[in-house]
Amino acid sequence: MAYTGLLNRYRPFLNLPAHTKTVSLLEGDTPLIPMPRLSRELNCELLVKFEGLNPTGSFKDRGMTAAISEALGRGAQTVICASTGNTAASAAAYSARAGLRSIVLIPAGKVAAGKLAGAIAYGAEVIQVQGSFDDALTLVVELTQKTPIALVNSINPFRIEGQKTAAFEICDALLSAPDWLCLPVGNAGNITSYWAGFQQYQKGLPPILGVQAAGSAPLVLGHPVENPETIATAIRIGKPARGEQALEAAQQSGGKIIAASDDEILAAQKILAGEGVWVEPASAAGLAGLLNEVRAGRLDVKGQRVVIVCTGHGLKDPSIITESFLAPRAIQANYDALLAELGL
Numbered sequence: 525m526a527y528t529g530l531l532n533r534y535r536p537f538l539n540l541p542a543h544t545k546t547v548s549l550l551e552g553d554t555p556l557i558p559m560p561r562l563s564r565e566l567n568c569e570l571l572v573k574f575e576g577l578n579p580t581g582s583f584k585d586r587g588m589t590a591a592i593s594e595a596l597g598r599g600a601q602t603v604i605c606a607s608t609g610n611t612a613a614s615a616a617a618y619s620a621r622a623g624l625r626s627i628v629l630i631p632a633g634k635v636a637a638g639k640l641a642g643a644i645a646y647g648a649e650v651i652q653v654q655g656s657f658d659d660a661l662t663l664v665v666e667l668t669q670k671t672p673i674a675l676v677n678s679i680n681p682f683r684i685e686g687q688k689t690a691a692f693e694i695c696d697a698l699l700s701a702p703d704w705l706c707l708p709v710g711n712a713g714n715i716t717s718y719w720a721g722f723q724q725y726q727k728g729l730p731p732i733l734g735v736q737a738a739g740s741a742p743l744v745l746g747h748p749v750e751n752p753e754t755i756a757t758a759i760r761i762g763k764p765a766r767g768e769q770a771l772e773a774a775q776q777s778g779g780k781i782i783a784a785s786d787d788e789i790l791a792a793q794k795i796l797a798g799e800g801v802w803v804e805p806a807s808a809a810g811l812a813g814l815l816n817e818v819r820a821g822r823l824d825v826k827g828q829r830v831v832i833v834c835t836g837h838g839l840k841d842p843s844i845i846t847e848s849f850l851a852p853r854a855i856q857a858n859y860d861a862l863l864a865e866l867g868l
């Protein structure tokens with residue numbers, strides 16, 4: 525049967541109201557890509573759940589199909605979110621599809637180019653807030669409490685319902701849950717969703733390794749971070765809305781939440797790209813955390829099946845790459861110049 529999107533595929537498992545009117549861009553159904561070199565190095569079976577292959581380039585589309593479908597069915601005309609970029613692009617795309625007005629608030633100057641361009645291309649009204657993601661989220665929460673505008677951040681329970689489908693897909697592909705699941709943690713909606721999904725699906729419960737960026741690691745430090753900083757701007761969040769649930773998920777699953785430095789995150793990004801999978805920096809945090817744990821001898825994954833969730837595509841944040849090298853060399857357009865340049 526032709527694939528018709530997540531809500532159709534998993535509807536019996538999703539707690540969505542009867543008024544929900546499906547809005548889909550055929551999100552989900554993303555591949556679990558084997559990583560033979562990394563697997564050899566770590567002595568395990570390592571697979572990447574490549575969420576960058578969703579319609580707007582990140583996992584946010586899973587929750588957004590659910591949140592926008594519910595909002596449309598209830599008669600909402602306008603939706604809003606605060607975002608470090610990916611939620612903004614996703615909300616804008618699904619709103620465009622549904623014919624809704626979308627407004628997105630982003631932290632000024634801290635959103636990667638591919639995400640901002642996406643939000644604008646899909647027709648969102650984009651507002652920069654002089655402050656952090658956390659400040660922007662506070663504003664949209666107040667606005668949605670006082671007006672009929674629908675909130676589509678992951679505080680919206682239907683976002684979590686949609687995002688549970690990633691756990692279902694992994695279990696369907698592997699016929700059971702993996703031995704470990706590693707993923708980045710920002711506002712903590714995704715780790716909450718995976719844990720809820722695995723619990724509901726009853727194909728096993730993997731320990732979850734949640735990874736924050738060291739400069740934005742409130743769940744590791746045990747207190748909010750007023751001025752979060754990291755090159756992984758997607759997870760530049762100091763007060764995660766679902767922080768308590770994230771800690772619970774890590775603890776109940778037998779996993780943990782740790783931090784990785786920006787350098788470690790960039791190194792992990794390079795390793796993944798070196799095996800053909802280019803992800804945005806935040807999306808490499810899961811691997812960075814896993815490598816830290818394994819190399820320090822705190823985690824042994826020998827012979828185990830490990831799934832790394834790579835949440836967004838590398839194309840989302842091209843400048844992190846292009847600013848790290850000099851412009852490619854230029855030669856004259858003749859064969860001898862090419863041979864000389866290549867040293868042949």
Ligand code: F0G
Nearest residue numbers: 607608610611710711712713714835836
């Ligand atoms: N990875 C990417 C690429 C993200 O964009 C985000 C969050 C996360 C990981 C963390 O997920 O918040 O559920 O813990 N991005 C949000 C946004 C905050 O606005 O796009 P989380």
